Amino acid sequence: MTEPVDENTLIKQAQSGDRAAFEALLRTYYDVIFRIAYKWCGDKADAEDITQNACIKLARSIDRFRFESTFLTWLYPLVINTAKDWVKRRVRNKTTNIDAVAEPAEAPTGDGKVFARQIMAYVRRLPEKEKEALYLVFSAGMSHREAATVMACKESTVSWYIHEARKKLQSFQAQECRYG
């Protein structure tokens, strides 16, 4: 029933108020947003909440997309900011020590998928800025300069964040191997 429409056209239609176009856009991008949210927070229910907020945010700010980059590149920081806000609000309301989250008692193995999961778990616990830089550069595929624009800092700062994050990952990896 729906003919394949060029994405930019779809966005333009949505911006001019075409509800069906926006709905189609949402349907396509829901999973993408969810994936970004999940990778950020690591929890399905949280990701669903963040995705919900991000979709609403998108509805309100779709006009601001200027076609200067791909839609995904523009969308990425929107989702991440929503995720950050969400986590911040939640943390503010609890006095529990978030660092003391009990980890599942899984012995570290060198197995590929498990390893990736462990690395992801570690990445999620990195300081916010480093985490964001990592995501924007490696997951969204931005350049350091593009990420700097999004994060509102200097390009060199982004490089520094990435460098720090990778240093930490190296030592974490070394630890794992020792026990693995």
Place this chain on the structure above:
Amino acid sequence: MDERQLTEILKADDVPVADENARKRAMNLALGAFDEAQRDKEKNRQGIGLLGRLIGRSNNRSGRRPMKKWHLVGGMATAMTVVLAVVTYDVAKDRGLRFEDSSEERKLGIIGSGKPASRPEAERDGGQVRSPGDRAPASGDKKSREIFAKDELQAKPDRRLKPSIARPSEPAPVQPPVAAILQSPPRHSGQGAASGALVERLQKRSSVTRKAVGQRKLRQADDASGRYYKDVGRDQFQQIAENEIKRVGDAPVSTFSVDVDTASYSFMRRQLNRGVLPQKNAIRVEELVNYFDYAYPLPASRERPFHASVSVTPSPWKKGNKLLHIGIKGYDVDADVKPRSNLVFLLDVSGSMNAPDKLPLMVNSLKLLLDTLKPDDTVAIVVYAGAAGTVLEPTKAAEKHKILAALDKLRAGGSTAGAAGIRQAYALAQGTFDKKAVNRVILATDGDFNVGITNREELKGFIERKRKTGIFLSVFGFGQGNLNDHLMQTLAQNGNGVAAHIDTLNEARKVLVEEASSTLFPIAKDVKLQVEFNPATVAEYRLIGYETRALKREDFKNDKVDAGDIGAGHTVTAIYEITPVKGGEPMIGASRYRSTESAKKPATKFGEEYAFLKIRYKLPDQDKSTLISTPVTVANEIESNAKGDAAVRSRETRWATAVAAFGQLLKGGKYTGAYSYDDVIALASTAKGDDPFGYRAEFINLVRLARSVSGRSGK
């Protein structure tokens, strides 16, 4: 890790599929927001059109505006603002009166169901507590009610409801004029041009208000959308290392404090019912065993508050080993002899309590407790983490309706208020303090402990000091995903109270009704056990459970060291696994350099003894402990299938053994050899007994669940 690997991992596709409902919800909300945005755009365009028509659209688009326009625009704006101010003032004042009405209406409908209260992020004074108002809404005020009702559904951020109970009923002279104003728009009666214009503006205002209301509702829906706040995966448990096997030669004495909490059992049950194995740290074997009531012999007389019986049985999971059971049974308090209770409920009403297994369950549980109270018991309610403060001053249980009303008005919502939650609660308890009564603060939470004292150590110290003045504390946890079990346990212990986890109404009934006496009435405090094993007969021993209750040897006699309490009717069980010298195979190898103790033969008078049990306890109002002791001898051995009098004892020890085995299996089964869930089921099935409430049958089903769940994970 190189860039390529990092990219791969970060891009990796190990993401679960989002819930279909969540997706639908998000889509609907986003589309709603989209529509809203479109309407706003439309309104702006229209607005300009209306003004343009009034003023005369200037062809001059370069930005130069004739003064005339500004005057008119400014004038209209001011006029509108004034009108708005007047209406809002009237409406707000009236709303103060009307609030209860709508709440009454809704109360008749659904009680305690989770309303779309805002998530903690909406900075609102949650825990909307309203004073009772039983005025029927004036007739014909449908429109105003509609507006108010809509506002009900989402709290206005600046709405501040004082949680005081004694609000005098306000006269209602303000109602008619506002009602008249709001009602007139549809009628457009000939009230003169001036008021007609006023009315029209009001109409526009109200439509704008309604839109704003709708938008606020949407923003609210942002956060909760009628869904319950779901905490997942943030439960905190203390890391504990299981008790190891100890060599009698090296450490002949074992000392520990009694524990009557049952939180671990509820948590375990909840996890298994969800289809997951509970965290190992969440399992405290002694709490699993103590969940059940055991038919141990009662104390002979009231002088001694409890009776300790011991028995020895063969160990089912290690050939040659034996299990030493210690069973303590406290006497129950007769209903007419029960002391008075002064209770203060300190309730968590943060946003996260907005789930069916949290606030509503808590309210219902407290109602159950209320039913067990005597007419001159007093109840007070203080809330924290949302609104903070006294919801109900100390009220006699005889005035049940007042207490019920206060409970029903509790709403979850809002974020931390900080304030004086716990201090307030204790202050109230102090106010009604009666030396001869039970004075207790009951803290009910889902994990938020922002009760007004943020420093954990300070909180513990505070509770301890209050305990010394005679006001005790019990902690009930609700829901899951956000429990701070460790803190719960610590606080309850410091407060001489019970920590329980209430996951279902049935559990609430068990803890608060059946076990009301034991939960509320301590019969002995600071109960400590010390067992000394006889090296001639026992080579090794291992205490099953009680890792978090271990005491130093010298703590036993030191009355200043706090320990657990026993409530009326409580039973406490402790099990040691022992390796006897005769017939047992010790796990700890013989020492190469030290001569074996068993070479020396001690006096034969101890030849029949396995161990010597000492118990110290204090009566609730005493500070000095009393010592009772009993030897554990060969005469205490019972066969697994004993008959006659010993049959009951045998059955109860078999049951305790089965539960202990299950607990150990859940913790990894380090010491239980090849014992399996099937073995537990087989053993438990022989020891069900009467089981009037079905708890034991439930346990066997839980073991079956655990078996299938663990089978799935390939254990």
